[in-house]
Amino acid sequence: MTTIYDIAKKTGFSITTVSRALNNYTDVSEKTKKKILEAVDEMGYYPNSIARSLTTKKSWTIGVIFVEDLGVGMKHPFFSAVIESFKQNVEALGYDIIFLSQNIGGEEKSYVDHAIHRGVDGIIVMCSDFDDVEVQKLIESPIPSLVVDLHSDKSSVIYSDNYRGSILAVDHLVELGHRNIAHIKGSEQTYAGLERLRGFRSGMEKHQLDVPSSYIADGGFFSYEGGYEAMQNILALGEKRPSAVFVSGDNMALGALKACKEAGVSVPDDLSIVGFDDIEISKHITPALTTVRQDTDLIGKKASEVLVHQINTRSRDYAVVMIPVSLVVRESTKAVK
Incomplete structure (x- = not known):
């Protein structure tokens, strides 16, 4: 089975550098990180989750929460596209995602309680109502969090223009x-x-x-x-x-x-x-x-970068990222007769 030592030997980097690259530390250059991740893919390296958790003090899981008024969650095309992009990006960094509800084993729990119960490292919230009491509790908790589709000065947020x-x-x-x-x-x-x-x-x-x-x-x-x-x-x-x-x-x-x-x-x-x-x-x-x-791909990518940075640094500095939009002209518009 491929180990982190094999990755270090193949790439010529130290074990420490490989470890920091896999954990997405910001002091590793993008060029170095790219070379290491290519070796990981090529050699089929999968770190042991238990050993990795003991070493890093992390669960390597990120919670996903939907708080929106239609109650459709992943069925909404915008939300599903953003989460798919987010999922691909955090998986490349070694994280799994789990969906958090307000119910654990038939017992009503707050989102914060569920997140603590699951031991997630961070939470991404797909939200349409920032005044939701549960969202406020999440933001005020010590768990790193990021909210999509809102503007706020109380948490990291990502939204389109x-x-x-x-x-x-x-x-x-x-x-x-x-x-x-x-x-x-x-x-x-x-x-x-x-x-x-x-x-x-x-x-x-x-x-x-x-x-x-x-x-x-x-x-x-x-x-x-x-x-x-x-x-x-x-x-x-x-x-x-x-x-x-x-x-x-x-x-x-x-x-x-x-x-x-x-x-x-x-x-x-x-x-x-x-x-x-x-x-x-x-x-x-x-x-x-x-x-x-x-640009749902970019929203998901930026969300992963911001949230993983918060997880790694435990920083309470909030990031506000606004994603540009563009007009796509098709058949439903026409010049006035």
């Missing part, structure tokens, strides 16, 4: 000649919903365009059903109907497309639609959805 993404969507529609643009917003109880609404209003103001109150429809917590019902309300405006709609999430945009189809409204001939997220199905539907792309 929701505000800028909304402006990109409005700019695109204006360039196509649209002036009457509505917005299906996500819940204002969420950071993403608030920022995307703020960006929409700023984008419209930039182009000196009015936003009647009837042009803001509430899609709730980013669900297909919420988008469907919100679009029905917009279509009910009749002659005062907008020529384009910016939807705060792709799941809602899918529901909005269904409402248009049922009403005999052609997208994009009669109505242009822009979504937000660029979930996988967005490019496969008809019409393919123009949308603002969140």
